[in-house]
Each structure stands twice: as C-alpha cells, then as structure tokens.
Ligand SMILES: Nc1ncnc2c1ncn2[C@@H]1O[C@H](COP(=O)(O)OP(=O)(O)OP(=O)(O)O)[C@@H](O)[C@H]1O
C-alpha cells in the first residue's frame with residue numbers, strides 16, 4: 001500500500017468522510033471522496049478501487065453511487081459495499097438491492113447489517129449493531145455464496161469469508177464502537193488493499209481488518225477515552241508497517 005499509494009474513490013457518508021480520508025492517508029493510500037452523479041462514473045475509471053457506503057443516503061447520492069459502481073464493474077475494478085442500516089427504511093432497502101445487483105467485490109458490515117442482508121432476523125435498529133459476530137457467521141457464509149462477494153462481519157472478533165474459506169481477526173479495542181465511522185473508515189481501508197491486490201479479495205480484506213486490529217490495540221493502550229483514541233488510532237496506523245503487522249496481527253482460520 002505504501003509503495004503503490006493507490007487512488008481509492010470513496011463514496012461515503014457525511015459523518016465518515018474526513019476520518020476515513022485520514023485513515024487511508026495514514027495507511028499510505030490516496031483517498032478521493034468523489035460522489036456527484038456527473039463525475040462519479042468517470043472517476044471510477046481512473047481509480048484503482050471504489051468504496052460505497054449508504055450511511056447518509058439521498059436520491060442524488062444514490063445516483064452517484066450507481067454511476068460509480070456501474071463503471072467499476074464494467075472496467076473490472078474492485079469495489080466494496082458498506083450497507084449501513086440498510087434494513088431501517090424502504091428507501092434504504094430498495095437502494096441496497098440495486099447496489100447488490102452491481103456485484104460488489106466485498107461487502108463489509110456489522111453483525112446486524114450482514115444478518116439482515118442475508119435475509120435473517122437481526123436486532124439492528126440504526127447504524128450500531130445489536131448482534132454478536134458469532135450469530136452472523138452463518139448469514140455471512142450464505143450471503144457470500146449468494147452474491148459471490150467476500151463478506152466481512154466486524155465486531156469484537158471479525159469474521160471474513162468468501163463462502164468457502166473463513167478467517168477470524170481479533171484485536172482492536174472496546175473504544176472502537178464508541179468512535180463513530182470507524183467501520184466506515186475500515187470499509188475504505190478494505191478498498192485500499194483491494195486496489196493493490198485486486199486478484200485476492202479475501203486476503204486484502206483480512207489485511208485491512210488486521211491493520212485495524214493491531215492499530216486499535218496499540219492506540220487503546222495510550223488512550224483514556226474515545227476522543228484521544230480516535231486521533232491516536234490514526235497515529236498508530238501511520239506507524240504500522242509489514243513487520244509490526246506480521247508480529248502482532250491476530251489472524252486465524254475459522
Ligand atoms: N468490542 C470491540 N472490541 C474490539 N474491536 C472492536 C469492537 N467493536 C468493534 N471493533 C472493531 O471496530 C472496527 C469497526 O467495526 P464495527 O463493527 O464497530 O463497525 P460499524 O458498526 O460498521 O461502525 P460505524 O457504522 O460506526 O462506522 C472493526 O475493526 C472491529 O474489529
């Protein structure tokens with residue numbers, strides 16, 4: 001990632017935009033938050049990967065998302081879908097169906113989002129999860145098989161599957177769900193690793209999650225609350241390299 005500094009197009013929400021861009025910069029990528037329908041498709045042809053997050057959806061933004069995802073799909077670029085609270089309203093349910101039809105390479109969400117996307121009953125209400133990752137594992141496997149996407153469920157211990165192999169990633173901190181948009185930023189990070197290893201979406205996703213696990217644990221050691229954690233996390237990510245990741249990542253086959 002640091003060697004190639006890939007251009008990553010992020011169509012994300014108003015809450016996440018600044019933090020997610022700083023996360024990608026800290027990891028060595030070059031983020032671009034480009035979402036207008038007039039240019040999102042054209043830009044997707046320039047970028048090495050695309051990420052789409054429906055957190056603060058509007059019809060105008062949805063048009064941009066479609067233009068970008070269509071262009072990415074047509075030009076063989078990998079793209080990541082973050083289905084924030086997709087179960088909450090009819091508008092979101094309809095939007096997510098349309099985006100899924102454009103074949104995301106990776107779907108990253110919290111347990112409630114992934115369970116609901118697989119058609120299972122979940123306890124989610126809004127953007128925060130009401131379910132454990134363990135409860136979402138079967139849903140993730142089924143969703144990956146149905147969509148041909150790599151599915152990542154995040155929480156205390158993350159679970160990633162392509163419908164066949166499955167991997168668990170531990171680490172992180174209980175402060176992470178106390179900082180808004182950490183998951184949205186992680187989705188953008190997955191886009192960054194997909195950009196440099198487009199043929200290995202499972203490995204790219206696991207690597208992004210492992211970076212968050214290691215940087216999250218390190219940042220929490222020096223933090224006494226979510227405010228300082230948020231900026232220390234950016235510093236920890238910026239200090240991360242391949243050796244530190246190899247030494248501290250908690251990755252295991254599930
Ligand atoms: N209790 C926890 N302990 C350790 N790590 C956690 C915990 N909860 C979440 N994480 C980590 O936080 C990151 C974001 O995951 P999370 O599931 O909270 O996303 P999210 O709910 O989509 O967040 P948001 O919608 O606020 O962006 C992941 O790296 C995940 O591993």
Ligand SMILES: Cc1ncsc1CCO
Pocket residue numbers: 013015016055056084127180181184
């Ligand atoms: C709080 C919030 N509301 C819409 S998107 C978002 C960021 C976390 O998903």
Ligand SMILES: [Mg+2]
Pocket residue numbers: 084109110127183184
């Ligand atoms: Mg989320």
